[in-house]
Amino acid sequence: MTSLNEALAQTAHDVERALDDLLPIPEGAEARVVEAMRYAVLGGGKRMRAFMVMETAALFGVDRRCSARVAASIEMLHAYSLVHDDLPAMDDDDMRRGKPSTHKAFDEATAILAGDALLTRAFEVLAEPDTHSNPDARCELVLALGKASGAHGMVGGQMIDIASEGKTLTADEIGRLQALKTGRLIQYSAEAGAILGRANQMQRHLLVCYGRDVGAAFQIADDILDVEGSAEDVGKATGKDAAAGKATLVSILGLERAKLQADMLAKQAAEHLDSFGDKAAHLRALAALVVARKN
């Protein structure tokens, strides 16, 4: 059994190659938007979502060439959301993953288009026959990604976040906001492996629960890092939530209780995988890493 770090590095390598293959640069002046897409998605990030896809797919013996495509698709979707979130009209962030955000490295119009094209390409890749021999599986992947990332998922969460500025949210409201804004896509990353593997209903349910709890733990850990971490370690500005007067579970529960809650969620996530035995060791270790990470 390889270590978690080795497995993470292998996935990062595989998904990077898949992304490179899936985003060839065209001849004409439209090359600029593909260069911006590649800038936004290549060579950065922890690839946690990609790892969840590939490890959950591996539980069912799915060919890594197929799961790497789905992992690349999710990383494109995630990258689009970051490119648009960083825009001046949204969170107005100049830095991302330790380098200038896409609208700074290119320009706003190109960043908007690059986000749009990453989102489009994410769906296209899922529907391509190379992703799965069964078209039902490919449609399910498209459907579940749409649900996770649209107005009733990630985009909805971002809308709530913007609409809530200056308002006092309860812990429940913050939990719902974060479940939509970041949780659903992480949950989808685990569900995608079940779809690729044609898992039975119970297996799929367990992986969805795992993804949901990892997502919730991840978000609390992120909020803790925003309070405790340095911009250098985290790769983006920290202390932003407090400066913006934005309530998080950390500001409501306090640091210690938030840490306890994240640990509880990580433990609960791992327990959903009991029936998968040793094959799920990396996924269990990932749940622990999510709350222990420093960036």
Added chain:
Amino acid sequence: MTSLNEALAQTAHDVERALDDLLPIPEGAEARVVEAMRYAVLGGGKRMRAFMVMETAALFGVDRRCSARVAASIEMLHAYSLVHDDLPAMDDDDMRRGKPSTHKAFDEATAILAGDALLTRAFEVLAEPDTHSNPDARCELVLALGKASGAHGMVGGQMIDIASEGKTLTADEIGRLQALKTGRLIQYSAEAGAILGRANQMQRHLLVCYGRDVGAAFQIADDILDVEGSAEDVGKATGKDAAAGKATLVSILGLERAKLQADMLAKQAAEHLDSFGDKAAHLRALAALVVARKN
């Protein structure tokens, strides 16, 4: 046989109802983004793309409830592109379809999110089982839409347009720009009917050619309207291309030759439909209308 105008009105009615059904307003604060989506896509536009889907699908006897879903999906895709194109960082248009553009009626952040969510929902609808009983057909719809609208299609065309500002393009370069920026989605609208109808290769090819020529004729007609039309008739600012120093086929060929070219393309579009006989009468009439329209 109903008249073209009656058929257009019937399609506009059917697609409006489908859009209304497909975009229910949720309970939470994320309702705002769905309201913006509905503002952008409901109650406006000529529904030309929707009409092409439903009429090409009707050639093969496709259930109108299915083709209306695909028509609604394309209208969402089209609406997202208008919402993002109108943003200050892009074309900076305050009016669209005779009313304030989405970022004016709401705000920039909401408009960016509404565009993202319309794009996402467009793909989701295509993949839903209600769209077609055959998952292969649903995957083909997703794939062809992705190709038509992504970095190698519509978004690529928009990128070329932005990158070409201040440059002198040849007629060929303008043709390619417009084929990507507006042509591919119109072409897809005709192809979608063939996919829904499980058309054979030759039928699908003929409908793609029809869509391509209608798209090219439509764009030239649009450029002519920008020169000849009034803002009141057209529902958005006119004279913009000239003011921006933007070359179009009209500025290169002159008005008369541009009109001749549009007429030639419309005639050619109709001829691709010869083998479909009387069933294609509306589609032929549409090609003629596209170059005769005043808005």
